[in-house]
Amino acid sequence: MISVISPAHNAASFFDSWVASIERQKCADLEVILIDDGSADDLAERAARGPAWLRYIRQENQGPAAARNTGIQASRGELLAFLDLDDLWAPGHLQRCQEALAHDPGAGIAQGLIRNVITNSANIVQYCSRAYRFLNLGAAVFRRSAFDQCGLFDARLRFAEDFDFITRCWEQGVRKINLEEVSLLYHRHEANMTNGKSVVDLGAIRVYKLHLDRVRAGRARDNAGEVLQVGFPQYIGQTIVPHDQGLREPL
DSSP: OEEEEEESSSGGGGGHHHHHHTTTTOSSSSEEEEESSSSSSSSHHHHTTOOOTTTEEEEEEHHHHHHHHHHHHHHHEEEEEEETTOOOOOOOHHHHHHHEEEEEETOOOEEEEEEEEEEETTEEEEOOOOOOOOOGGGGGEHHHHHHHOOSSSOOTTTTTTHHHHHHHHHTTTOOOEEEEEHHHHEOOOOOOOOTOTTTTTTTHHHHHHHHHHHHHOOOOOOTHHHTTTTTTHHHHHHOOSSOSSOOOOOO
16 A cells, blocks of 8 residues: 655645546555645635545644654555645656565665646646756655654754655665656745745755764764665755746646
8 A cells, every 4th residue: 555645734725636646646555644734724625525535634733744744653554655735746656656666675765756847827737847856755655664764754844854854764774766757746836835945944954963963873874875875965866946947848
């Protein structure tokens, strides 16, 4: 089983496209858990009218890391996938990652590529960037054992909780399979949490400090790069700036 975990805060307007994106995966053995992180919109009402396969959990607002942790703890699948409500999955993403992990039992993560998308004035979603590989959780499927080994998301982090977790995966030698197909359509819009934030605002410096603390305390492998045969920059990938590269290609 694959458990799909989706945190949401005031994202009801994306509910229908999120449901459709999951349904297009055409996976039979799937559980989907929506964690409403204290939304003030009508997400609860939309979820109540949603598909029968949807599990809805509401909690007080604690941030995306805590919401994802709630979903992980409530889930039953041996494989975990994450999809924010405003993003989309490319068709076949879950199946490709599932098959890759089945063929490589020693790997803990299967990850595809990302392409940024925007919604134009005619309400049509279009690609606005080339494909790239980065640490965005929605582009990957994880074995549950990766969280058993590396811990859950750090709920102290309002930003960069994904960066921190992937850093811990690298520290612990969790091997990642890189797939060459696009997995995630990362939706860029004015309500993105990361809009207008600097590297410091997004918590990158704090993540590096947490990494150094673990190294100094002996909780991080000092030979992770040798074990994985890949350096840290190659493991996490590289985002693109600007997010909108001026492309306007149909999905």
